[in-house]
Amino acid sequence: MEVKGSGTANQCPTIDGGSESFSFKPGKYSTKKFCLEPTSFTVKAEGVSKNAPPEFQNTKLMTRLTYTLDEIEGPFDVSPDGNIKFEEKDGIDYAAVTVQLPGGSSFLDPKGRGGSTGYDNAVALPAGGRGDEEELTKENIKSTAASTGKITLSVTKSKPETGEVIGVFESLQPSDTDLGAKTPKDVKIQGIWYAQLDQ
Numbered sequence: 001m002e003v004k005g006s007g008t009a010n011q012c013p014t015i016d017g018g019s020e021s022f023s024f025k026p027g028k029y030s031t032k033k034f035c036l037e038p039t040s041f042t043v044k045a046e047g048v049s050k051n052a053p054p055e056f057q058n059t060k061l062m063t064r065l066t067y068t069l070d071e072i073e074g075p076f077d078v079s080p081d082g083n084i085k086f087e088e089k090d091g092i093d094y095a096a097v098t099v100q101l102p103g104g105s106s107f108l109d110p111k112g113r114g115g116s117t118g119y120d121n122a123v124a125l126p127a128g129g130r131g132d133e134e135e136l137t138k139e140n141i142k143s144t145a146a147s148t149g150k151i152t153l154s155v156t157k158s159k160p161e162t163g164e165v166i167g168v169f170e171s172l173q174p175s176d177t178d179l180g181a182k183t184p185k186d187v188k189i190q191g192i193w194y195a196q197l198d199q
Contacts, residue, residue: 010065012037012194015166018159025160026080029197034072034091036169037191041099043175044186048102056188059099067097076197096176143180149173153193163197 012035042056072091078084151171158165169191174184 010037010068012068012070012166012192013164014194015157015159015162015164018157018164020157022082022084022155022165023158023160024078024165024197026078027199029076029078029199031072031074031076031086032196032198033070034074034086034088034193034195036069036072036193038067038097038189039191040189041097042188042190043099043101044188045101056186057101059101062098062100063096067095069093069095076195139181141180143177145180147174147177147184164194165197166192166194169193 013033041059041061043059044054045057046052046054070092072088072093074087074089076084076086149171150173151169153167153169155165155167157167169189171187171189173187173189175187176182177184
């Protein structure tokens with residue numbers, strides 16, 4: 001099978017057979033090959049018509065097909081009341097993705113490149129200042145503070161005999177801030193997930 005250029009390497013595995021519910025017994029499991037494959041990216045932005053409230057809009061993917069998170073591992077506990085707790089310990093847990101809003105910019109200047117190319121300010125500072133120092137400071141003083149999102153996982157199928165489980169997910173998270181220079185937008189990512197559970 002030809003994988004190169006097909007996008008196949010960006011896909012999570014699927015399950016043949018199994019039950020359409022979560023049918024694992026309560027207990028402590030370890031997760032292997034946990035995979036998250038996004039299928040849609042929407043961004044909350046101003047509506048097209050005047051005075052329309054902000055809503056999630058479809059976007060155009062500007063990144064190659066390299067955004068699936070894979071090989072994530074960690075403890076997976078199933079309690080007797082059906083609650084599940086998963087804690088990530090290892091794996092590919094980050095992939096930068098660039099999307100374009102309708103009518104949005106198609107070139108994004110990577111402001112973080114300055115340190116490697118020999119300058120430390122992304123925006124030139126006028127001599128003496130003109131009252132806009134605060135705005136320019138946001139562009140020039142980098143912030144790498146982490147932000148917090150929320151992900152909801154739903155199970156669509158499981159196969160205890162092979163330890164496999166599959167489902168859909170929805171993640172709500174803030175966008176990149178260009179190292180603190182921009183206000184983050186709300187991003188909704190939807191897709192499918194897969195995991196193997198070992199006891």
